[in-house]
Amino acid sequence: MLFAIGVLALLVAGIIGGLLRAGVSVPVPSASRWPGQAVLAHAFLMICGFMGTVIGIERAVAIRHRLAFLAPAASALAGAAVLCGLSNLSSWLAAGAAASFVVVNGVLVEHQRAPHTALLLTGAIAWLAGNLLQLLGSQPAAIIPWWFSFLVLTVAAERLEMTRLMRRRHGAAASLHGCLGALLLGSALFSFSPVAGGVVYGLSLVGLSAWLIACDIARRTVAAHGLSRYMALCLLMGYAWLAVSGAAWVAVSFGLPARDTALHALGLGFIFSMMLGHAPVILPALARVKLVFGWWFYVPLILLHVSLVARLGLGLDALGMLRVGAEGNALAIALFAMTMAGSALAWRVKHSSKISRAVHEPH
Amino acid sequence: MNEELAPGAVAPYPYTGPRSLQAPIDAALRQVVDPEVALSIVDVGLVYAVTVTDKLVHVLMTMTSAACPVTDVIVGDVEAELDKAVPADFKIQVELTWEPSWDTARMSPRAKAFMGW
Numbered sequence: 001m002l003f004a005i006g007v008l009a010l011l012v013a014g015i016i017g018g019l020l021r022a023g024v025s026v027p028v029p030s031a032s033r034w035p036g037q038a039v040l041a042h043a044f045l046m047i048c049g050f051m052g053t054v055i056g057i058e059r060a061v062a063i064r065h066r067l068a069f070l071a072p073a074a075s076a077l078a079g080a081a082v083l084c085g086l087s088n089l090s091s092w093l094a095a096g097a098a099a100s101f102v103v104v105n106g107v108l109v110e111h112q113r114a115p116h117t118a119l120l121l122t123g124a125i126a127w128l129a130g131n132l133l134q135l136l137g138s139q140p141a142a143i144i145p146w147w148f149s150f151l152v153l154t155v156a157a158e159r160l161e162m163t164r165l166m167r168r169r170h171g172a173a174a175s176l177h178g179c180l181g182a183l184l185l186g187s188a189l190f191s192f193s194p195v196a197g198g199v200v201y202g203l204s205l206v207g208l209s210a211w212l213i214a215c216d217i218a219r220r221t222v223a224a225h226g227l228s229r230y231m232a233l234c235l236l237m238g239y240a241w242l243a244v245s246g247a248a249w250v251a252v253s254f255g256l257p258a259r260d261t262a263l264h265a266l267g268l269g270f271i272f273s274m275m276l277g278h279a280p281v282i283l284p285a286l287a288r289v290k291l292v293f294g295w296w297f298y299v300p301l302i303l304l305h306v307s308l309v310a311r312l313g314l315g316l317d318a319l320g321m322l323r324v325g326a327e328g329n330a331l332a333i334a335l336f337a338m339t340m341a342g343s344a345l346a347w348r349v350k351h352s353s354k355i356s357r358a359v360h361e362p363h
Numbered sequence: 364m365n366e367e368l369a370p371g372a373v374a375p376y377p378y379t380g381p382r383s384l385q386a387p388i389d390a391a392l393r394q395v396v397d398p399e400v401a402l403s404i405v406d407v408g409l410v411y412a413v414t415v416t417d418k419l420v421h422v423l424m425t426m427t428s429a430a431c432p433v434t435d436v437i438v439g440d441v442e443a444e445l446d447k448a449v450p451a452d453f454k455i456q457v458e459l460t461w462e463p464s465w466d467t468a469r470m471s472p473r474a475k476a477f478m479g480w
Contacts, residue, residue, distance in 0.1 A: 061432045112429035112461060120430055161428045164467060165400055165407070166478045220478055221401045228401035281398055285433040 003076065004287065007053050008337075010079040013038045014045030015330050022326035034083040041082045041090075043140065046267065047147040048094050049079025052127065055154055056097065057286055059104055059120075063111070071100035091135045098128035115173070116161040119180070123153030126187065133191070141194055144263070145187040145201055151271050152242075156180060156208060159235075163215045172215050179207040198253030205246030205266070212239045227280060227293045230301075234277025237305055241269025244312070260322065261312045268329055269308050276301050276336055283340060291343040292350060300339055304332035375405065375471055380415025384449060388413055388420065391448035395440045402477060404437065408469025411460065420449055422457045425465050434459065 017038030019026050028035040038045060056072030074097035081090035105121040130146030160176065186201030213219070213236070222232035245265035248258040280297065284290050311325020378385050392410055393403045404410055404424065412423040422441060426434050438457045445455045470478070 058432045059430065062430050062434065108430055112464070114428075114464075116428060117430060158430075161430070162399060164427065165470065165474070167480050217400060217478060221399075224401035227398040228396075231398060281433055281436075285436045 003073075006076050006080070007050065007057075010045055010049040010053065010076060010083075011333075013079070013083055014042055014050055015333060017042035017045060019326055019330055023320075023323045024327055024330075033085050037083050037085055041087075043144055043147065043263075044082055044090075044094070044134075045079050047144075047151065048075055048097070048127075048131065049082070051151060051271070052094075052097060052101075053079070055151075056101055056104075058282060059101070059108070061286055063104060063108055065107070068100075068104045068107075071097050071104055073097075074100060091131070094131040095128070095135045098124065098131045102128050114161075116157045119153055119157035119160060122180070122184070123150050123157060126150040126153055126184065129187070138191065142191040145190045145197065148266055149183050149187045152183060152205070152208065152266075153180060155271070155274050156212075159212060159216050162217050165217050166215065166220065169215065172211070175207070176211050176215075179204050179211055182207065195253045198249050202246045202249030202251075202253065202262075205249060206243050207246075209239050209243035209246060212242070230293070230297055231277040231281070234273050234301060237301075238270045238273035238277070241265045241273065241308070245270060264308065264329075265312055268304065269312075272304060272333070273301075276304065279336070279340060280343075283344075287344075289344040290347045290351075291340065292346040293343065296339055297343075300332045300336035303328060303335060307332060375408070375469075376410045377412045378414075380413070380420075384415055384420075387448040388415070388445065391444040392422070392441065394444045395437060397437065402474050404441070406471040406474040406477075408465065408471065408474070409437075415449075415453075418452055419454045419456060420445055422455075423460055424457065425460055427465050429461060 013034065016026050016028060016035060017040075020028075020035065020039045021042055026035075041049075052075040053072040056075055057069070060068035060072060074093050078090045078093035078097060081087075081093055102121065102124045105117070105124040109117045109121050111117075126146050127150035130143045130150065133143045133146065156176070163172075182200050182204035186197050186199075186204055189197030189200055191197075216235060216239070218232040218235040218239075220232075221228045222236060223229075224232070242265075245262055248261035248265060251258040252262050276297075280291055280293060307325050307328020309325075310321055310328060378388075380388075389405065392413075393405045395404045396402065397404060397407060397409075400407060407427070409426065410422065410424045414421045414423075422445070424438075424441070426437070438459070441457050442455050449455070467475075470480075
């Protein structure tokens, strides 16, 4: 429980950092040091502190080994350390977290030798690369692509597993590996040539978006009902933002003012959309709760995407759309958290009177 | 109770046990849906075998991925559905296996049609 509150606190701190960056007035204690740190470390808090920890917990639950929780514990502590201004300690903890996570995914590959587990391991290595670059004092422009690659590879691996249910098109595996190879090449190029890195990175994201739209089961499950359709819509909208982000990474390389689009179409449009889609399935697994699914899950989802369009699509800073959009993004995440909590509570109320007579054998 | 069925007589997995329980157990397993794929675990082909012996329902099943964190949720759902379907004095045991690994040949015709095969 304490761990969950800590992870949530990192998310809140990361969001506050992002809001302050976008020029939103947030009532934070002026004497405290952490808001300033949250502004400086917004990407680190969101990707390493929050996402890295959640993904680490997810994997630890899957492989059922206590030591696997070392990775998310270290990444959460890294987030806390950076808020306390202990940047050096934070960098070491983050590197340790990623290194542990590589080991966890290595165990997973041993357990199940499959293309998607190999991709999960590759994603963990990308995270380690970013965190080692941070430890060595590299510029954020060289680090952040590795961090995003970690998230993108993790999502791609999970979707690759699902695409096995569909008849694979000729050349699908080769084209996916081509896209992901380009993603890693682009990530590495940023340290030497940001322009070349941005072009390769952006094109790889566009290619991956096309691959996911063509090969993912979401095109099939969107025809289903209830939670399955909701998840499919989250995925498909996320894939569209992935393409937008890719185009923006290329545009930034050519000097166009699309940096916010490159970062947030990817971080919010793609990654958070994946999160909103999967949280109703993953949270019950991690927190051992059950949820009542209903139309209300669409409210934060729609708000997230509409506010992102306002922020990026209508990207007219002069009209304050960045600020308004960022507020909408934060509100969508807060609404989603409330939706999840309310749905868990609703399930409890609905089922409190039913007493299970199950007699289980340990397994 | 001692009446045995040939493996796979009705369901697409080997079933051993009393005929009277086969249909309710199969129906219960078909209630467990993986929301990610909008199909039941039976249609996806995750159920490898069901054996009912001496007041014990044993389900041997797999997951499509060892990295799947919802394994415990699905196992819990299987237990909950079987709990409703079998007599109260039966114990329920769900065993996970990774051998043989799941592949698309295990999908039901309905699942394959849904996924556009």
